[in-house]
Amino acid sequence: MRYELYYWPGIPGRGEFVRLALEEAGADYVDVGNDDAAGGVAAVQALLDAADVQRPPFAPPFLKAGNVVVAQVANILQFLGPRLKLVARDPAAALWTQQLQLTIADAVAEAHDVHHPVGLGEYYEHQKPEARRRAKEFRGERMPKFLGYFERVLAANPKGPKYLVGARLSYADLSLFQLIAGLRHAFPAAMRRLEPGLPHCRALAVHVSERPNVAAYLASDRCLPFGEEGIFRHYPELDD
Amino acid sequence: MRYELYYWPGIPGRGEFVRLALEEAGADYVDVGNDDAAGGVAAVQALLDAADVQRPPFAPPFLKAGNVVVAQVANILQFLGPRLKLVARDPAAALWTQQLQLTIADAVAEAHDVHHPVGLGEYYEHQKPEARRRAKEFRGERMPKFLGYFERVLAANPKGPKYLVGARLSYADLSLFQLIAGLRHAFPAAMRRLEPGLPHCRALAVHVSERPNVAAYLASDRCLPFGEEGIFRHYPELDD
Numbered sequence: 001m002r003y004e005l006y007y008w009p010g011i012p013g014r015g016e017f018v019r020l021a022l023e024e025a026g027a028d029y030v031d032v033g034n035d036d037a038a039g040g041v042a043a044v045q046a047l048l049d050a051a052d053v054q055r056p057p058f059a060p061p062f063l064k065a066g067n068v069v070v071a072q073v074a075n076i077l078q079f080l081g082p083r084l085k086l087v088a089r090d091p092a093a094a095l096w097t098q099q100l101q102l103t104i105a106d107a108v109a110e111a112h113d114v115h116h117p118v119g120l121g122e123y124y125e126h127q128k129p130e131a132r133r134r135a136k137e138f139r140g141e142r143m144p145k146f147l148g149y150f151e152r153v154l155a156a157n158p159k160g161p162k163y164l165v166g167a168r169l170s171y172a173d174l175s176l177f178q179l180i181a182g183l184r185h186a187f188p189a190a191m192r193r194l195e196p197g198l199p200h201c202r203a204l205a206v207h208v209s210e211r212p213n214v215a216a217y218l219a220s221d222r223c224l225p226f227g228e229e230g231i232f233r234h235y236p237e238l239d240d
Numbered sequence: 241m242r243y244e245l246y247y248w249p250g251i252p253g254r255g256e257f258v259r260l261a262l263e264e265a266g267a268d269y270v271d272v273g274n275d276d277a278a279g280g281v282a283a284v285q286a287l288l289d290a291a292d293v294q295r296p297p298f299a300p301p302f303l304k305a306g307n308v309v310v311a312q313v314a315n316i317l318q319f320l321g322p323r324l325k326l327v328a329r330d331p332a333a334a335l336w337t338q339q340l341q342l343t344i345a346d347a348v349a350e351a352h353d354v355h356h357p358v359g360l361g362e363y364y365e366h367q368k369p370e371a372r373r374r375a376k377e378f379r380g381e382r383m384p385k386f387l388g389y390f391e392r393v394l395a396a397n398p399k400g401p402k403y404l405v406g407a408r409l410s411y412a413d414l415s416l417f418q419l420i421a422g423l424r425h426a427f428p429a430a431m432r433r434l435e436p437g438l439p440h441c442r443a444l445a446v447h448v449s450e451r452p453n454v455a456a457y458l459a460s461d462r463c464l465p466f467g468e469e470g471i472f473r474h475y476p477e478l479d480d
Contacts, residue, residue, distance in 0.1 A: 032455075044366075053396070054396055054397075054398060055336050055337075055339075055393075055396075056389075056393065056396065058343045058346075058389050068332060068335075070335060070339065071339055071343075072338075072339050072342040072343065074314075075335060075338055075339045075342055078335075078338070079335055092308060092335065092473060095310060095315060095318075095319055096295050097309075098314050098315055098318070099295075099297075099310065099311050099315045102312040102314060102315055103298045103311075103312065104360075106298075106349075109346075109349065113353065117357045117358050117370065117374070118357050118358070118370050118372065118373040118374045118377075119373065119377050120377065120382070121377060121381060130357065130358050130370050133358045133359065133361070134357070134358045137358075137359050137360065137361060137362075141360075141361060142360070146298075149296075149298050152296065153295075153296065156293070156294055156295075156296065157294075158294060236474075
């Protein structure tokens with residue numbers, strides 16, 4: 001099965017949560033938005049605009065797998081999980097993995113809203129004072145709450161604190177790795193303050209980055225750096 | 241099976257999406273937060289704070305079903321779907337139902353952020369100018385985009401525009417009903433402007449409200465009215 005990932009080009013963004021799963025599993029996939037030979041951004045937009053799609057996505061990312069088109073990061077990962085062996089077979093464990101993924105998605109959405117609190121479609125430059133106010137609460141209240149929660153989940157795993165669920169890597173671990181990487185990029189000073197209290201999260205970020213397929217991906221030019229676009233943006237005035 | 245719903249008392253909030261599914265199915269459940277005999281809000285807080293929960297929820301609502309504790313609205317509904325016969329058996333249709341649910345969840349989160357754009361933990365009164373700015377974009381761009389999307393999904397259903405998925409009611413229909421009800425409460429003027437272009441959404445809101453179990457629930461004192469707390473709030477200055 002050759003998977004087709006549709007996402008905006010040039011940024012890791014929400015597409016990265018899907019890319020990490022595909023890369024870790026060594027899946028055959030094409031990153032359509034970043035691959036002009038596959039159609040590039042025009043192909044992403046065309047599928048979004050197509051009038052004849054029976055189950056149209058609301059927004060990228062979405063994944064094509066044969067006849068299936070799946071959207072929403074958590075839903076894409078839920079679909080890929082069993083196929084890429086990135087989720088437990090036990091239904092209760094799979095449900096719990098998805099629950100964690102949805103909580104990661106909430107944290108990601110809030111990290112984005114920090115720099116776009118009053119106008120999703122407006123420039124950051126037009127909402128800087130508002131962003132500063134939102135960032136203060138995010139760093140002071142929300143980041144500790146979300147990260148402290150994942151730390152607690154890791155600590156409470158009866159199989160040990162290495163993974164979020166059971167004794168094997170799941171897509172939620174890959175996504176938590178990406179959330180931590182994004183927060184380190186966007187809020188390095190706040191993370192320096194918080195990380196001493198998050199030993200299990202820190203260990204997870206290390207061991208995920210060292211998995212052979214993930215490490216090879218991170219070193220490749222398929223892996224796009226964080227920048228001044230997308231979800232995780234480093235504006236020094238929004239950090240501690 | 242007696243289900244236990246854990247949610248903050250006194251508001252429909254995110255708990256309502258779960259209540260509607262339980263009520264439509266005629267399920268045996270207790271609304272713990274609103275039921276002092278069942279423990280009330282103290283029981284909700286106790287389960288959130290419990291140190292010995294192996295799979296702790298991040299936030300309400302969560303559902304107890306025997307030994308299972310499930311959180312995140314979309315995940316709760318995914319769990320309940322097959323049990324309450326509120327989702328198709330076909331895996332592709334179930335995936336699509338969940339995708340729609342997650343898009344409804346995104347719309348709900350944005351509707352909430354309108355009145356709390358710069359401080360989730362602060363009072364609305366301390367962020368009124370910012371809320372007005374965010375509301376303008378929400379009414380002008382986001383509401384038409386989300387509702388237009390669901391209208392398009394209904395129109396594209398090969399089984400006809402009555403339901404979002406196939407020829408039977410799913411939990412996503414119940415949630416879309418609740419989203420429309422919430423937006424009508426919060427933004428009545430904006431909805432009067434938009435609804436002429438949303439005939440399928442309007443029809444869905446009617447036929448869901450007329451289902452015997454839903455109608456009985458809406459008329460009961462179990463169904464809490466929208467108010468000045470929770471997700472959908474009517475502040476006239478934020479409407480058209």
